[in-house]
């Protein structure tokens with residue numbers, strides 16, 4: 493599932509490739525994937541891309557915007573003089589398009605932007621630009637790790653004191669943008685066992701956790717997240733972008749980079765969770 497760093501990467505890439513171009517044509521190949529009248533975007537120029545949490549906003553001329561949620565399997569693939577693909581990593585990054593997973597096609601002046609979504613949980617929604625910030629999803633977003641004050645987060649942890657810390661930091665109303673990968677990585681960075689009760693974190697622990705979340709998410713953005721560049725290695729074989737920054741996520745059975753002991757996979761709050769039982773301590 494594309495997480496916040498992936499959506500940030502998509503935003504940066506599409507700001508390079510698609511802005512200042514007119515939308516010549518929109519084709520909706522799956523009704524469920526497009527909310528609102530698609531004809532209103534035709535003829536408008538793309539002004540720029542913004543991001544709020546995992547929602548991508550495409551601002552168009554004429555005070556119209558598109559909100560794109562990628563959800564589980566969404567991808568945005570730009571096909572012009574060069575190709576730029578990002579989102580849920582799959583063979584679609586390099587495949588011929590449109591294909592059976594293509595849901596919406598935007599024909600621009602210098603190329604085509606494809607919205608692909610295998611599971612169809614994602615969508616593109618048209619709305620007036622002035623209503624973007626009033627949108628229910630965006631209005632309810634908590635601060636992202638870069639904006640959050642550790643003191644405020646500490647307070648929120650006290651209100652959910654009996655829940656495992658991992659479940660609390662995954663809650664988008666507590667802190668926005670931390671998905672499963674970054675929760676595991678941030679907790680490893682902070683040396684905290686994900687089963688620790690949220691109320692047992694000190695302010696110092698909270699600061700360390702926020703610092704970890706910022707570090708791992710920035711590292712992911714810097715490595716290009718799940719883009720075509722990281723998906724296809726130089727030798728043409730498929731690469732796993734997690735290799736570029738993940739210390740515990742999907743590394744069960746492999747040695748911890750800090751202590752050499754084996755990374756383990758457990759379940760916390762119903763989610764597959766990766767820990768080093770030696771480096772991460774349960775706070776009591």
Ligand SMILES: [Zn+2]
Pocket residue numbers: 748749750751752753768769770771772
């Ligand atoms: Zn370790």
